[in-house]
Amino acid sequence: MQGPDNMSISPTLMWTLLAAVILVCQARLNTQLDSKTGKRCMGNLMRLSLDKALAVGNQLEVEAINGSQRVLLTPALAAQCGYSMESDPWGNTRIYTSLLGCYVHNTDTMFHVGLKLDMFNLTSPEIVSHNVQKTCSYSRWAQREVLCDRNYMEVSQLLSEPDSPTDPKAPKDSSVKDDPQMNALPGVTDILHPEPITMVQREAEQAGYGAQTTAQRLVIRSPYHRPETYSEEVAGIPMEVLRVSVYYSAPAGLSVIDLSAACPIGYLVAHAPLTHPLVDNSARLTELYLGMNGQRLDQSLLSVRGYSLTTRDFNIVVDIPLGAPDGYYKSHAPEQQYHVTFSVEPMLEVLWKASNGQETRYKVLFPITTPLMARPPQAYDQTVAESRVFSLLAGTFLQDVELKNITFLSGTFSVEECVKRGFKVLHQDHPNGTRSFSVQLGFDEDVVRRRNPERLVTLYSLPLTLGFMILPELSPFSLSVELVASLYDVVHPSLSGDCDQEMFDITVAYGNQGSNFETFETRVGSVTLTAENAGQYYFRENATHFAISVPYSALNTAFEMLTSDSVRARLDVLLWDPTNKWPVGDLSLICYFPLITIQCFPNGSVSAVALKLESVPKLQLDRLRLRDRSCRPLLTSERSVLFSFTVDSCGTSRKFVDNYVVYENEISLDHRGWGNPTTDPEYRQHVSCYYKVDRSVVVGFGLGPSSTPVAEVGNGQMAVHMTILVLWPEDFPLPKFLQEPVFVDVSLLSSDPRLELILQDCWATNSPDRSSVPRWDLIVDTCANPEDLYLTELLPVLSDVRGRLPAHIKRFVIKMFTFTQESIPSDQIHIHCDTVICNTNDRTDGACKGQCQTFPVVFHQVCTHCRRDFGPLLHTDLL
Known part of the structure; x- marks a missing residue:
């Protein structure tokens, strides 16, 4: 061979x-x-x-x-x-x-x-x-055998014995001797296309053809689509045809054998011509077989598998149902669109017998693949909203499809990464050779979008893209889908509140829309609560709640009503959803807080506090006056003023009621010189002081010269009192913000008009011990400390609402500060003073030359964030 x-x-x-x-x-x-x-x-x-x-x-x-x-x-x-x-x-x-x-x-x-x-x-x-x-x-060789395989055409011819020249099976003009050298086939080959092309055997083999002989047969083999083959349509079926004449020398002389092969090409329906260019019209069909993958099938198998083999007009017709057991489906993704094809390899075997008795066996192994059939992937939303789990079923696909990744809005994750994140990603192979994929993940996963179309309804949506790969070609395609589910599951935050003597205490339970106070806007009055200002409201929180405490005197509360011993204040808290533009919770808390608005002193002096009420929002407090329009407020802040006067001044009237003498005045708005009045209600606040009259005394007096009293030198004790001036009574420590003014009042507890109080030195420490360190000087040698960046200001005293003598009183103001030790601020300061009591008629002592004077300051605001505890000044951070 x-x-x-x-x-x-x-x-x-x-x-x-x-x-x-x-x-x-x-x-x-x-x-x-x-x-x-x-x-x-x-x-x-x-x-x-x-x-x-x-x-x-x-x-x-x-x-x-x-x-x-x-x-x-x-x-x-x-x-x-x-x-x-x-x-x-x-x-x-x-x-x-x-x-x-x-x-x-x-x-x-x-x-x-x-x-x-x-x-x-x-x-x-x-x-x-x-x-x-x-x-x-194999001995059932026909005189001529044609084999059409997937990559070549083969034709073989039986060679006659030389002593049987009349053998009907012998080819015309053939005379072959039983010569071992016949296998070498040293002759000349003509290939018709359609004109003859002459080649010797070596040239034919170099051109890709196969040519050989066996003991009894001559074999020619050609690949498809050679330059020397040609196409011909037979009964509507395109065929590729090879025609060869083989010349060789035999003992009787030069002999020739004509061989031809014709095989169907490029046709998607299993038809074969009933008449064939290999045989003449007189040939008749004697055997017809159908097989699969090269193997014949008997009639029972054909019936079971739904195959049929019939002759129709000029064709042999093979019907093979899609999905036949001898074929297979294959996935494809042209332009990333999912398609399938079905492929099967039928075998058709035919035996023709010519009128001269010559037989031709024709066998075709003809792979058939259908055109691409679109199979758009289907996605089935199997979500049950009450389970709070998205469930997607995608399919069906062939089993050569693998799910490689899933793309969410936040990124693309491989299947392995999805499983690590807790998503349930599975595939299921079905008995019919298909495959489906399922994806399950909870509503609470971070890849799920949420919104509230209604206040109590949450709409959950999950946009995702499944990325598939077809094996072994690694062809990608994808399926995009958005799953949507809605639930009446919104639990809004709940608000509750209470009050103590100074504070509104508000507690907010988060609900299920977020466990952070910044999930919604929290509006405390007109101020939005933020991380920067939360400290002003004593903010605290845990996993389920947050709470704030708001002083009733804070600017974001509302004063509704004022009595002689209390103020009715209201705090409005609103939780606002900025995304959906609707409220999710609110609370209006109204409480009465103790407040002495009028104080009547035994010496006939009166102090009265006026507040800006919600009913007169445009009230200008600095325009408030007593009956005598020249009597202005002593102290003014943004929301309150303090009047101080005596019962015999500022237009105060007097009347007797039973055993009481009643002094009355009124705080009202001075409209003079201020243009058109506002549309706000008229502001009037009545001030009354009741003094009990329990006896009448008749006093006689006369006029005469008086002698000058002579002071007697002696020893004794005198008391000095120091207080912090506030708008209303407070206990210590007093919370103060940095650089907030602190007003200090130092008074001599004496009624002797010949005495004067002088502040020699004042300083601050962070403990009650006056000799402790660190120490910061406020007043040095009767004057403000010149080294202080925020200079202490000494205030003039012209009169006193309590009836004290101005010479017995010294007042100064400092800016709140704090000590820092090892970068840690101290939260308290204590103020200490050394005083000198002088005889106004004797200034020989250097310390009695008078208090060093500084420029007067205008008071703008008093503390509005105060707590009543015993103790020193308490530093409060703004943040």
Whole structure:
């Protein structure tokens, strides 16, 4: 046996099969080859089947065994020598060998096929080899045999014995001697296309054709789409045709044999012409068989599998239903759109008998693949809202489709990453060869969008894109879907509140819309609560609640009503959803807080506090006056004023009621010189002081000169009192913000008009001990400390509402500050003073020359964030 002379072909053209890359463990090839291969003789073919378990992840090389030689079968050499291979996407492989192939040991009735299989993995240097040997017996040769395989056409002709020139089966003009050199076929070949092209055997083999003889047959083989072949339409079926005349020398002289082969090409319906260019019109059809994958099927199998084989007009018609068990579906994704095809390889075998008795056997192995059939992926939303879990079912697909990743709004995650995040991603293979995928994840995952179309309704939406991959081609496609579910599950925050003597205490329970106070806007009065200002409201929180405490005197409360001993204040708290523009909770808390607005002193002095009430929002407090319009407020802030006067001044009237003498005045708005009055209600606040009259005394008096009293020198004790001036009575410590004014009043507890109080030195410490450190001087040698950045200001005292003598009183104001030790601020300061009491008639003592004077300051505001505790000044941070 000899093959073509050009069998030495570049290794780069190796005939290999790279099997489908399917996620299955690699087979142990050296132990499974025998059990995973199948060898079967099928007429003039031998089929070798390899199970997909062998091919998964491996590369296969096939060599033909030619005696002691091994010939690597490249695709070109395989078509030239009668070998073909077919593999489905899952790695199931079939190798067909023509019994008339180049490297088959041939005795015309017994045929021995030898193949060597080399399997290796690209990631491993190990190569597993296996020799396959199979002997087939085939004696039913027709005088002419035509074989149409997937990659070649083959035609063989029986050669007549020389002593039987009249043999009806002998070809015309043939005379062949039983000469061993016949196998060498040293003659000349004419290939008609349509004009003859003359080649010697070597030239024909170099052109890709196969030409050989056996003991009894002449064989010609051609790959498809050669320059010397041509197309011809027969009964509407396109055929590729090869016509060859072989000339050779025989003992009787030069002889010629005409050979031809015609095979269907490029046709998607299993039709074959009933009449054929290989036979004349007188030939009749004597045998007709249908098979699959090279193997004949009997009539019972044809019926069970739904196949039919009929003759119709000029055609042989094969009907094969889609999804037939001998075929397979395959996925495709042109332009990332999911499609499928169905492929099947029917075998048609026909025997014609001509009128002269010559038989022609025609066998076609014709793979058929349907056009692309669109199968748009379907997504089924199986979400049950009450379970709070999104559930998506996608499918169905073929089992060569894998889910590779899922894209959410926040990014793309592989299936493994999704599983690590707690998502449930599964696939299910069905008995009919399809596959579906399911994805489940909870409503609370961060990839889920939420919004509230109504106050109590949450709309959950999950946009996602499933990224698929088709194996082994690694062709991608995707399916985008948005799942939507709604629930009446909104639990809004709840608000509750209470009051103590100074504070509104507000508590907010978060609900289920967020566990952070910044989930919604919290509006405390007219101020929005933020991380920056939360400290002003003594903010505290935990996982379920947050709470604030707001002084009733804070600017964001509302004063509704004022009595002589209390004020009715209101705090409005609103929780606002800025996204949906609606309120999610609110509370208006109204409480009475103790406040002495009028104080009547035994010495006839009166102090009265006026507040800006909500009912007169445009009230200008600095325009408030007593009946005597020249009597202005002593102290003014943004929301309150303090009047101080005596009962015999500022237009105060007097009347007697039973055993009481009643002094009355009124605080009202001075409209003089202020243009048009506002539309606000008229502001009037009545001030009354009741003094009980429990006895009447008749006093006589006379006029006369008085002698000058003489002071007697002696020893004794005198008391000095220091207080912090506030708008209303307070306890210590007093909370103060940094740089907030602190008014200090130092008075001598004496009624002797000849005495004067002088502040010698004043300083501050962070403890009650006057000698402790650190220490900061406020007044030094009767004057403000010149080294203080915020200079202490000494205030003039012209009169006193309590009836004290101005010389007995010293007042000054400082800016609140704090000590810092090791970068940690102290939260308290204590003020200490050394005083000198002087005789106004004797200024010889240097300290009695008078208090050092500074420029007067205008009082603008008093503390509005005060707590009543005993103790020192308490520093309060703004943040």
